[in-house]
Amino acid sequence: ETGVTQTPRHLVMGMTNKKSLKCEQHLGHNAMYWYKQSAKKPLELMFVYSLEERVENNSVPSRFSPECPNSSHLFLHLHTLQPEDSALYLCASSQDQGTNTEAFFGQGTRLTVV
Amino acid sequence: GQNIDQPTEMTATEGAIVQINCTYQTSGFNGLFWYQQHAGEAPTFLSYNVLDGLEEKGRFSSFLSRSKGYSYLLLKELQMKDSASYLCAPLDSWGKLQFGAGTQVVVTP
Numbered sequence: 001e002t003g004v005t006q007t008p009r010h011l012v013m014g015m016t017n018k019k020s021l022k023c024e025q026h027l028g029h030n031a032m033y034w035y036k037q038s039a040k041k042p043l044e045l046m047f048v049y050s051l052e053e054r055v056e057n058n059s060v061p062s063r064f065s066p067e068c069p070n071s072s073h074l075f076l077h078l079h080t081l082q083p084e085d086s087a088l089y090l091c092a093s094s095q096d097q098g099t100n101t102e103a104f105f106g107q108g109t110r111l112t113v114v
Numbered sequence: 115g116q117n118i119d120q121p122t123e124m125t126a127t128e129g130a131i132v133q134i135n136c137t138y139q140t141s142g143f144n145g146l147f148w149y150q151q152h153a154g155e156a157p158t159f160l161s162y163n164v165l166d167g168l169e170e171k172g173r174f175s176s177f178l179s180r181s182k183g184y185s186y187l188l189l190k191e192l193q194m195k196d197s198a199s200y201l202c203a204p205l206d207s208w209g210k211l212q213f214g215a216g217t218q219v220v221v222t223p
Contacts, residue, residue, distance in 0.1 A: 102159040103147075
């Protein structure tokens with residue numbers, strides 16, 4: 001248990017569906033992140049939020065839309081996804097963005113797009 | 115751009131020592147993390163180096179040479195539960211944590 005909780009753990013969705021991934025942390029951290037982990041590939045940083053403001057968007061397609069309503073919650077809204085978007089989506093948090101404090105990861109959402 | 119290289123897989127027997135090397139090129143440098151990830155689980159923090167030298171933490175040690183863009187993670191007295199993927203992650207000067215593809219360590223009896 002890392003203190004970062006992600007739901008759902010598994011998600012299967014069609015290419016025309018709309019779904020949302022949820023991440024929650026009660027560690028008092030100020031920074032939250034979304035990463036994508038595909039098989040045999042490095043973790044890819046998608047979005048960074050610091051104090052509820054987006055500070056990084058790594059050229060992610062617009063079919064992925066993040067939302068950070070408060071410092072404890074982070075969402076990733078999904079719509080019209082492609083099969084190649086199937087991956088493990090990991091949420092992480094750290095005390096502050098860009099410092100030497102470790103990131104704590106959630107268990108991830110295993111997404112399959114059919 | 116970012117470039118992080120580490121071996122894809124390493125196999126060792128219980129009780130042995132394994133050294134996982136990582137070379138990196140980043141836009142500036144603000145330290146390097148090592149994470150452990152068991153299959154189907156979240157990555158968990160192992161170590162952080164920002165100065166040159168060796169940091170020891172129980173059976174695990176991590177070494178950094180900033181001038182060479184090089185780090186290694188040393189796992190001693192291997193146990194079966196150490197079978198996992200080990201991720202090298204340098205932090206660049208923009209505060210972005212970049213990950214290598216990971217080294218799958220297989221511990222055999």
